[in-house]
Structure formats: structure tokens, C-alpha cells
Amino acid sequence: MGLQRIQRLLHLITLLQSGGEFKTIYDLMAELDVSRSTLFRDLKMLDEVGIPYVYSPSKGYRIVNNCFLQPVNLTMQETLSLLMVAKSYLPQRGRAMIGSTLSAIWKLVSTIPEPIRADCSDMVETISVSPERITISDNEDQLFLSLQRCIDERTCVRLTYQHPISKEISTYDVNPYHLHFSTRAWYLFGYMHEFDEVRILKLARIKSFQMLKKQFAKPRFDLNKQLGNAWQLINEGKSYNVELEFTPMVAVNVAEVRWHQTQKVTFQDDGTARVSFKVDGLKEIAWWICGYADQVRVIKPKALADRVRQMHLDAAAKQ
Numbered sequence: 507m508g509l510q511r512i513q514r515l516l517h518l519i520t521l522l523q524s525g526g527e528f529k530t531i532y533d534l535m536a537e538l539d540v541s542r543s544t545l546f547r548d549l550k551m552l553d554e555v556g557i558p559y560v561y562s563p564s565k566g567y568r569i570v571n572n573c574f575l576q577p578v579n580l581t582m583q584e585t586l587s588l589l590m591v592a593k594s595y596l597p598q599r600g601r602a603m604i605g606s607t608l609s610a611i612w613k614l615v616s617t618i619p620e621p622i623r624a625d626c627s628d629m630v631e632t633i634s635v636s637p638e639r640i641t642i643s644d645n646e647d648q649l650f651l652s653l654q655r656c657i658d659e660r661t662c663v664r665l666t667y668q669h670p671i672s673k674e675i676s677t678y679d680v681n682p683y684h685l686h687f688s689t690r691a692w693y694l695f696g697y698m699h700e701f702d703e704v705r706i707l708k709l710a711r712i713k714s715f716q717m718l719k720k721q722f723a724k725p726r727f728d729l730n731k732q733l734g735n736a737w738q739l740i741n742e743g744k745s746y747n748v749e750l751e752f753t754p755m756v757a758v759n760v761a762e763v764r765w766h767q768t769q770k771v772t773f774q775d776d777g778t779a780r781v782s783f784k785v786d787g788l789k790e791i792a793w794w795i796c797g798y799a800d801q802v803r804v805i806k807p808k809a810l811a812d813r814v815r816q817m818h819l820d821a822a823a824k825q
Contacts, residue, residue, distance in 0.1 A: 511548070511658045514540065514548060515548055515551060517537075517538060518538060518549075518552070519552070519557065519569070521534065521538075522559055522568050523569055531545060531567075533566070534567065580614065580618055582625065582626060585618050585622060585623065585626045588614060589626055590630060590633060591611060592612070592615075593633075593634075594635040595607065595608060597637040598640055600646075600647065601640065601646055601647065602646045602647045602649070602709070603650065638690065640690050640691070650709065652717070653682050653685060653715075656682050656717060657682045657683065657684070660722050660723070660724060661682075662679060662681055662721070663679070663680050663682055663715060663716065663717055664677065664680075664715075664716040664718055665714070665716075666678075666712070666713045666714040667713065668711045668713055675713060678699070678700055678707075679698075679699045679700070680694075680697065680698055680699070680707070681696055681697040681722040681725065682694055682696045683695050683696050683727040684727060686729060688739055689738050689739070691708055691709070692708075692710075693707065693709065694706070694708075697725065704727070704732065706739055706740075735767070735768060735786045736785065737783075737791040738790050739790070740787055740790050742786055742787025742789065743787070744786065745784060746784070746786075746787075746809070747782065747783075747784055747807070748782060748783045748784070748791060748804075748806065748807065748810060749780060749781070749805040749806045750780070750782070750795065750803065751778050751780055751802065751805055752781060752798065752801060752802050753778060753801045753802070754776070754777030756801045757773065757778055757779035760779060760781060761779050761781070765794075768782075768783050769781065770782045770783075780805075788807075788809060788810050791810070792810060792814050795810075795814050796818065796821075799818075
């Protein structure tokens with residue numbers, strides 16, 4: 507179930523509990539800004555999860571019995587963990603999902619007895635987290651919510667998109683399938699009509715967004731199949747068995763991180779580390795390897811060794 511629908515269902519529950527002026531289907535449609543079919547689908551969902559509702563001409567739609575979320579009893583460790591998450595993400599509060607997450611955490615923490623809350627707040631002051639490097643985007647939060655709604659309702663969108671190299675602005679009609687966070691940014695996976703295939707768009711490069719009055723059928727989309735064994739996002743369609751040798755200076759640091767799901771590490775007697783991966787494409791992993799400069803050697807494949815060597819030569823020529 508998509509985030510947009512979860513938020514809408516919670517809003518619908520609140521309306522049905524409020525006893526307000528939402529007496530007809532049209533009142534609820536207007537308040538929730540949804541179609542008639544979407545509203546009936548949401549009402550059916552409430553009934554299926556055990557939140558029954560009734561309708562009467564005089565009182566309209568309402569929930570049969572009061573259905574409130576049960577209070578949460580958090581331990582001190584759980585409270586401390588929530589406060590740490592909030593502190594970690596506070597610098598990113600303008601990003602998609604982060605503001606809502608922080609709001610939810612503060613609401614949960616506010617229900618905790620004051621002595622426990624005060625003790626946890628004091629403990630958090632002695633713990634710090636360096637802010638993560640993030641992609642800068644002015645409208646990411648609103649764009650994320652709009653796209654999530656279109657994914658949930660299977661609505662086509664028209665986007666203007668800035669290409670990262672040429673800086674040109676292009677317009678595309680897209681069937682949005684999936685939102686994915688990777689490498690410090692949000693990405694949209696969607697079927698692009700112009701290219702007749704699924705492609706990846708970075709939310710920070712989307713300059714304008716328009717919902718179209720056109721629906722698309724539920725896609726047979728699987729993110730794991732789409733990504734395959736890509737190093738990060740780009741599945742180039744060809745698999746490579748990669749083997750690298752890292753010097754003792756960086757071997758332990760490299761081995762301590764899970765860089766890829768296929769990673770295998772073997773330490774040698776001389777302190778070097780042999781690290782192997784199976785990846786679908788060489789472009790992304792080559793960029794990563796170059797970051798270790800002379801502290802890594804490509805053992806195989808030759809195509810990767812040649813690519814990394816040429817990248818170093820090109821970089822040296824520019825110095």
C-alpha cells in the first residue's frame with residue numbers, strides 16, 4: 507500500500523469519527539480530493555481491516571464504534587532511539603518523508619512521562635551524528651507526495667526534466683511505478699512513452715509536474731529485477747565477476763563496509779584484502795574504484811582494469 511493511500515485512509519478515519527458535516531459521498535470526495543471509485547475502494551479497505559462504517563440519511567457516513575489507535579508504551583531505550591533518529595535527520599527536515607517522520611516522532615515522544623523524556627533528552631546531548639551529504643532540491647517533499655499519489659492511483663504524469671550533462675530541459679510523459687532512495691537522493695522508476703521502456707529519473711532534476719487525465723494498467727514492475735546486480739542504480743545488462751586487491755592501508759576500512767550484496771572479502775598474509783563482486787555493469791563501480799587511487803588494483807576483468815587506467819590517465823592529464 508502506498509504512502510499516499512495510508513495517509514488518505516487515516517484522514518478518512520478521522521472524518522468518519524468526527525461526526526462533522528460529511529454526510530454524503532460527495533462531501534467525502536471533496537474533502538479527500540479523490541474520485542468516487544477511489545473513495546469506495548478506501549471504504550472497502552476499512553471494512554476489510556475491521557473498521558466498520560454505516561450510512562444513514564440524517565447522520566451520513568460514520569464509524570460504528572470508536573476505533574482509536576491504542577496508546578504506545580515506549581521503553582527508555584526505545585525513546586532514546588527515537589530521539590536519536592530525530593536528531594540525526596533534523597538537518598534534512600525539508601526532504602521528502604523526513605519532515606513527516608520527525609513530526610511522528612515528536613508526537614510519540616510527547617506521550618512519554620516527563621521524567622523518562624527528560625532523562626532521554628539529556629542522554630541524547632552526549633551523542634552526535636554527522637549530517638549525511640544530500641542532494642539539494644527545493645520542491646522534493648511536495649513532488650514526492652504528488653508522485654506517490656499518482657503511483658497509488660496509476661495516473662500518468664507529464665514532467666519537464668533537466669539533463670545533468672547538457673542542461674537541456676525535456677518534456678516526458680511517464681507512467682510512474684516506484685520511488686527509490688539511493689546514493690543520497692530520491693529517484694523515480696517509470697515507463698517513459700518516448701523511449702518505450704522503464705527509465706530512472708532523479709527527483710531533484712524534475713522542474714515541473716503535471717497530472718494527466720489518463721490512467722495506466724497495473725505494471726509488472728519488480729525493483730529487484732530492474733536493478734539486478736547493479737553497483738547502485740545503472741543495470742547495464744551484462745554481468746561481470748570483479749576482483750580487486752586493496753592495500754593494507756585501506757583493506758580493513760573497505761572490508762568493514764557492506765558495499766554490495768554480492769561482496770566477498772579474503773585477507774591475505776601480507777595484509778592486503780581481496781574483494782570480489784558480481785555486478786551488472788562497470789561504469790558505476792569504476793567511479794568507486796577510482797576514489798581509492800593507488801590503494802587498489804583491479805585483478806579482473808580486464809575491461810574494468812582498462813577503464814580505470816584510462817580514467818586515471820585522463821584525470822592526470824587535467825592536472
